[in-house]
Amino acid sequence: MKTETLAKFACAYSGMVWGLFWIPIRSLDQAGIGGLWATFFFYTLPFALCLPILLVRWRPTVAGGLWLQLLGFMAALSLVAYSVSILYTDVVRATLLFYLTPLWSTLLARIFLGEPITLLRWVAMAVALLGMLVIFRADAGIPLPERPGDWIALGSGFLWSVAAILLRADKESAAIDLVVQNFIWSAVVAAALLLFLGPDPSTSPPLAVYLAQLPWLVPTILIVVMTGVFASMWGTPKLNPGLVGLLFMTEISVGAITAALWSGDPFGWREAIGIILISVAGMMESLWELWRRRGAAVQLR
Structure with missing residues (x-):
């Protein structure tokens, strides 16, 4: 399998992992660790x-x-900012505003890396955004930024686009070193937010509450979260940043499905159609390339 194809699978997998992010955060909240305390503990x-x-x-x-x-800092800043945005606005609004990343990434890659914007890329972005709008019922109104959390979500999406550009330009760093620096800086950023924006330290849950979460949270971090971040740090430098943004939109599909299964959120024709559109958008360029190769092979016979 080609490296580029593996990188696409890696980025799609990473998006799926972040689509599961709400589960441990909600579990921590139910256990009595909420808000910025949960963000700090998680990172x-x-x-x-x-x-x-x-x-x-x-x-x-x-x-x-x-x-x-x-x-490491730019990737960490984006992910922690997105986590915080959910605390200050609706999850739907935060997700919608964050996932303008394919647009930011495509434009930034054109400006700073000189990578072309193909017609197929524009079509894929349009299909993906349409799928997202269908899932989030945008017929009731597109959520323009209003609350602080809205602006944080919008900014976090732009920051991830910048991180994707920097990773694309990077030729030397090993994925494992990028992962380590991402998590180190994530903890630093989360600690800074807790220090300057968090509640009074006396409101922290007792140490016993934190320790009680370790038996399930440590395996979750090791098996799911850290593998997802490794996949993103390995795959992102090998792909066009705009395509990375599209592949990361698997988060929306996984989030919608898991929320319906485990939290009772609605799942109907809107969600099904939206997931299909997002999936088609993510595969569009790969399918087009496969079709071209098969056509070329037929001509050579």
Whole structure:
């Protein structure tokens, strides 16, 4: 299998992982760890798990210098900002505004990397956005930014687009080092938000409440979250940033399905049609390339 094809699967898988993100966050909230406390706790665990890797790979980390730190920081800032946006606005509004990323990424890749914007890419973006609007019932009105959380969600999507451009331009950093720096900076950003915007420290749940979550949260972080971030850090540099944005929209499909299965959210014809449209948009360029190759093979016979 070609590296580019594997990278597409990796980015789609990463999007699926973030579509499951609401489950551990909601579980923490139900356990009594809510708001910025949950965000901080969620990102502190992978930070601790990455420290042994950092000790082993300190030489590549030093060699990566400020550039490696910038890559980790931008990716972390985007993901933590998206997590926080859900605290200050509706999940629907946050998701819609974040997933303008294919548009930002495509335009930024054209401006800074000189990558062409094909007609097929425009069509794929239009189909994906249509699917998203169908799922989120935009016929009732498109949620323009109004609340603080709306602007944070919009900004987090743009920040991820910038991170995708930087990762695309990166030629040296190993995916494992990018993962480590992402989680280190995620914990730092989450801690800073808790320090400056969080509630009084006296409102923190007791230590016993945090410890009680470790038996299920540590495996979830290791098996799901960390593999999803690794997939994004490995696959993103190998693909056009606009295509990465489209592939990451699998988050919307997985989020809609899992929310219907486990939280009783509605799932009907709107959700089914929207998921189909988003899936078609993500596969459109790959299917077109496959069709071209088969046509070329037939001509050579």
